[in-house]
Amino acid sequence: MSDAHDMRQVWGRVVRWLAEYAPRNAESLQEPATQKMINDAETTMGIAIPQEIRSWLLINNGVKVDPDPLANMAASPSSFLPCEWHLLPVEYIVKVYERQMKLAQDAGHPAHTDREELIWHRNWVPFAVEADWLYGLFIDAETGAVGGWSDGDTPDFETHATLAGYFNSVADAMIRSGTTEDGRLVW
Template sequence: MVEAAWAGVVRWLEENAPGNAAALAPPASEAEIAASESAVGVAFPAEPRAWLLVCNGVRPAESAYDRAHAHDDGCFLTDGWHLLSTELIVEVHERQTPAPGRSAEEVPWRRSWTPFAVEADRMDGYLVDASTGVVGACGDYGEVRPSEFPSLSAYFEHVLGEMRTFRTVTDGVLDRD
């Protein structure tokens, strides 16, 4: 199901915003996914795993200085957010996980959450709860909205609807909101 929803996003990008489509990374390997799962200490839910097997997020920026960030054309989600690779899933997960001695009230991040899309500073983002498959969101100041979309498929269908309805394309790239 997630493959079909994602294919709709890719098809729309290829036909309408080829610059953004070119920023998509190739599929992750089973070994890359397994290494990320091991690093965060949780098996990824079925939908994020299936999506990573067809697209490992977006390409990183081209300059050595900016390699930790997404390629500009990869920031095609609403508000200029971008999809994460297996490597960046680990980085974001580690960044959000509370440091020893900090309570869940201070930093409400759960180990079972798998981030998959973030804004530039990687603090606001979308995640999939491994225990439910539900897509939630987290913010800079610890706010969490645990159920934004019922699934990753529903999220990608939402993205496609937004691109078709509300977004404009200039020179083959979606304009940032």
């Protein structure tokens, strides 16, 4: 099977659960990104977006986000991932990536530093954040592994081997123990 086929199956599990049990969360999902949007993001960031994120974005371009990144993101219908994190649309992938690169640069972390000692690496592509962007998840464009970052701590590489694996674990958790309140998933 192809990455795109695998992603459609895995992401479909998440979307079907949301549609049935958490319709307010399901309504927060955006339409697919366009190839041009993804290509423009790659040009801006100067790296290739990993195939798994590309495949997912062509199915669903993250969630609807208030233009003010700090405005009411917490506990909004778009925050249905564990820890109430949000899936990033293409334009916010770029914004978060640029923010993280600036933080790394300001901290004096060159791109060739050991990944486990970095604040951020140029080959990490973010795909989910919490409300104020201090914590989030990324895919390492070189390895395909999912990692996490947090404010003031080193990156965590013990999350999932792939984005499909991450989404599969989210779907499993929803099915196993997902509860809803007012049409929203509550962890």
